[in-house]
Amino acid sequence: MLSFPSRTRMSDPDRTPPAAADLAAAIARLAGELPLTEEPSGFVAALENDPDVREAREHSG
Amino acid sequence: MADWTIATLSRAITARQVSPVEVTRECLARVGKLDPTIRSFITVDADGALSAARELEAELGAGLSRGPLHGIPVAYKDLFCVGGLPTSCGTKTRDYFAADRECTAVGRLRDAGAVTLGKLNMTELALGPFGDNPHHGDVQNPWKRGHAAGGSSSGSAAAVAAGFVVGALGSDTGGSIRLPAACCGVVGLKPTYGRVSRAGAMPLSWSMDHLGPLTRTVMDAALLLGAIAGYDALDATSSRRGVPYYERVLDTPVEGLRVGLAENYYFEGLDAEMAAGVRAAAKVLEDLGAEVAPVRVPDPAPLVEVCNVVTRAESAAIHAKLVRERPHELGPAVRARLEVGLHVSAHDYLQALRLRARYTREFVARAFAEADALVVPVIPEPAPVLDAVKAGTPEEVVGRMGRFSRLTRPFNGLGLPAVSVPCGFSRDGRPLAFQVVGRPFDEATTLRLGHAYERAAGWVARRPALD
Numbered sequence: 469m470l471s472f473p474s475r476t477r478m479s480d481p482d483r484t485p486p487a488a489a490d491l492a493a494a495i496a497r498l499a500g501e502l503p504l505t506e507e508p509s510g511f512v513a514a515l516e517n518d519p520d521v522r523e524a525r526e527h528s529g
Numbered sequence: 530m531a532d533w534t535i536a537t538l539s540r541a542i543t544a545r546q547v548s549p550v551e552v553t554r555e556c557l558a559r560v561g562k563l564d565p566t567i568r569s570f571i572t573v574d575a576d577g578a579l580s581a582a583r584e585l586e587a588e589l590g591a592g593l594s595r596g597p598l599h600g601i602p603v604a605y606k607d608l609f610c611v612g613g614l615p616t617s618c619g620t621k622t623r624d625y626f627a628a629d630r631e632c633t634a635v636g637r638l639r640d641a642g643a644v645t646l647g648k649l650n651m652t653e654l655a656l657g658p659f660g661d662n663p664h665h666g667d668v669q670n671p672w673k674r675g676h677a678a679g680g681s682s683s684g685s686a687a688a689v690a691a692g693f694v695v696g697a698l699g700s701d702t703g704g705s706i707r708l709p710a711a712c713c714g715v716v717g718l719k720p721t722y723g724r725v726s727r728a729g730a731m732p733l734s735w736s737m738d739h740l741g742p743l744t745r746t747v748m749d750a751a752l753l754l755g756a757i758a759g760y761d762a763l764d765a766t767s768s769r770r771g772v773p774y775y776e777r778v779l780d781t782p783v784e785g786l787r788v789g790l791a792e793n794y795y796f797e798g799l800d801a802e803m804a805a806g807v808r809a810a811a812k813v814l815e816d817l818g819a820e821v822a823p824v825r826v827p828d829p830a831p832l833v834e835v836c837n838v839v840t841r842a843e844s845a846a847i848h849a850k851l852v853r854e855r856p857h858e859l860g861p862a863v864r865a866r867l868e869v870g871l872h873v874s875a876h877d878y879l880q881a882l883r884l885r886a887r888y889t890r891e892f893v894a895r896a897f898a899e900a901d902a903l904v905v906p907v908i909p910e911p912a913p914v915l916d917a918v919k920a921g922t923p924e925e926v927v928g929r930m931g932r933f934s935r936l937t938r939p940f941n942g943l944g945l946p947a948v949s950v951p952c953g954f955s956r957d958g959r960p961l962a963f964q965v966v967g968r969p970f971d972e973a974t975t976l977r978l979g980h981a982y983e984r985a986a987g988w989v990a991r992r993p994a995l996d
Binding site: 502508513 | 736841868874877882883884886887924927944969970
C-alpha cells in the first residue's frame with residue numbers, strides 16, 4: 469500500500485502558523501483605542517507635515 | 530585603494546593625480562585577490578566598469594567633470610536594477626527581479642560619474658540581519674572572519690570595509706543598511722521614507738523599504754545621498770521636498786544642538802562593551818558642545834509589532850509566487866518569514882497601518898520636543914559568530930533575527946532618518962556603532978553630528994588587515 473509523508477508545516481503555506489496568530493492578537497490588543505479619524509495613509513502625512521523641519525536650509529533639487 | 534574615501538579620491542582624480550581607469554583597475558584587482566574569501570560580490574562587471582572609466586577619463590581629458598563622483602568606483606546590492614546586469618536579489622534565480630528601467634538611484638549615480646563595479650551579495654530576498662546566504666555564500670566580516678557581516682546589505686558593507694569600492698548602495702526595511710554597517714565598521718544611512726526613490730529596486734515591503742548609502746565616512750554618505758535624493762515621478766511615495774547640499778553643512782559646529790540619549794528600550798539587554806561605546810560616543814558629542822541629555826522615548830515595542838504585521842503582509846504579497854510555487858528554493862528561515870505573511874488578514878494590515886500613523890505622530894511630537902536628534906545603539910552586540918546565528922530550527926533563527934534588529938526596526942516604522950556611525954571596537958576587534966536619528970527629512974542634522982563625532986574620535990583611520 470502506498471503511503472505519503474504528511475506535509476510539514478514548513479511545506480504547507482496554507483496552514484496558519486502560530487506566529488501569524490500572535491501578530492493578529494497583538495493588533496487586536498493595540499488597535500482598540502484607534503479613533504475613527506485615523507487613516508492608513510496617515511504615516512506619510514505625519515512625515516511630510518512635521519512643522520519643525522527647517523525648509524529654509526533647503527533648495528529645490 | 531583601501532585608504533581612499535570618496536572625498537579624497539575625488540580630489541585626487543580632479544587634480545589628475547590618479548585616473549578613473551587606474552582606480553577601476555586597482556579596485557578590480559583587489560576584488561579578484563581578496564573577495565574569494567570575503568564573498569561580497571555576486572557579479573563583477575569588469576568590462577563595463579573599465580569601459581565607463583575610459584569614457585570618464587576622456588571627459589576629464591576634454592576638461593569636463595561631472596562633479597565629486599566623477600570616476601568614483603561603487604557597487605550595488607543585488608536588488609538594484611542595473612542596466613545589462615542580472616538581479617538575483619540573493620535568490621537561487623540568477624535574474625529574479627526585472628524592472629522596466631534602471632533603478633533611479635543607480636541612474637543618478639551613473640549620471641554623476643560613478644563607475645559601477647558590479648552587484649553585491651545580500652541575504653536572500655533581503656530577509657535577514659546576519660548576511661548569510663545559502664546560494665551565494667555567507668559574507669565574511671572583514672574585521673573578523675567567521676563572524677557575521679550583518680544583513681541584509683551584507684556585501685555592500687563588507688565591500689566598503691574591505692576597500693573594494695569607496696561607496697555602495699543598500700536597502701533598509703528593518704535595519705538592512707545600518708546593521709551591516711555597524712557590524713563591518715562603516716557608515717550606513719537610512720534616509721527619511723520618501724527622500725530617495727525606490728523605483729527600480731526590488732521591493733520587500735513597499736511602505737518600509739528605504740534605499741541609502743554605505744561608505745567609509747559620513748562625508749561620503751552625504752555626497753552619495755545628495756546625488757540620489759529627490760523627487761522621482763516613478764515612485765509615488767517619493768517626496769517633493771528640496772534636497773540640501775548636505776556636504777556643505779557638515780562642518781557647522783554641533784555646539785548647542787540638543788541630543789537625546791534614549792535610555793528606555795535601547796539599552797535594555799545591551800552588550801556591555803556596546804553600551805559603553807555608545808555612551809562614550811555621546812560623551813564625545815557633549816565635549817564638542819552638544820547638549821546631551823538622557824530622554825525617554827515612546828515605547829517602541831508596540832511599533833515593532835506593527836512593523837512585523839505590515840512587513841510580513843507586504844513581503845508575502847510581493848513574493849507570493851515564489852513562496853507558493855517554489856518554496857523549496859528558499860532558505861528555511863526566509864520561507865518561514867514569508868509564509869507567516871500569507872496569513873495576515875486585510876483587517877489586521879489596515880489596523881497596523883493606522884496604528885503606525887498614530888505612533889509616528891506621537892513619536893515625532895514627544896521625542897523631538899526637547900531634542901534635535903537622538904543617539905541610540907544599532908546592534909545589541911558586536912558581529913556574532915555566523916555558525917551560531919544560523920543554528921537551530923527556522924523558528925529559533927527567526928526569533929534571533931528579530932532580536933538582532935530590534936534597535937533599528939522602529940525607525941523603519943517611523944520613517945525617520947538614521948545614520949549608523951562606527952564608535953570603536955570590542956576587546957576582540959569587532960566594530961561598535963551608534964546611530965543618530967533625526968526629525969523627518971532632517972538628514973542634515975544626523976550627518977552633521979555623525980561627522981563631528983567621526984572627526985573627533987578618529988576611528989575612521991583604522992582598516993581591517995586583509996592583505
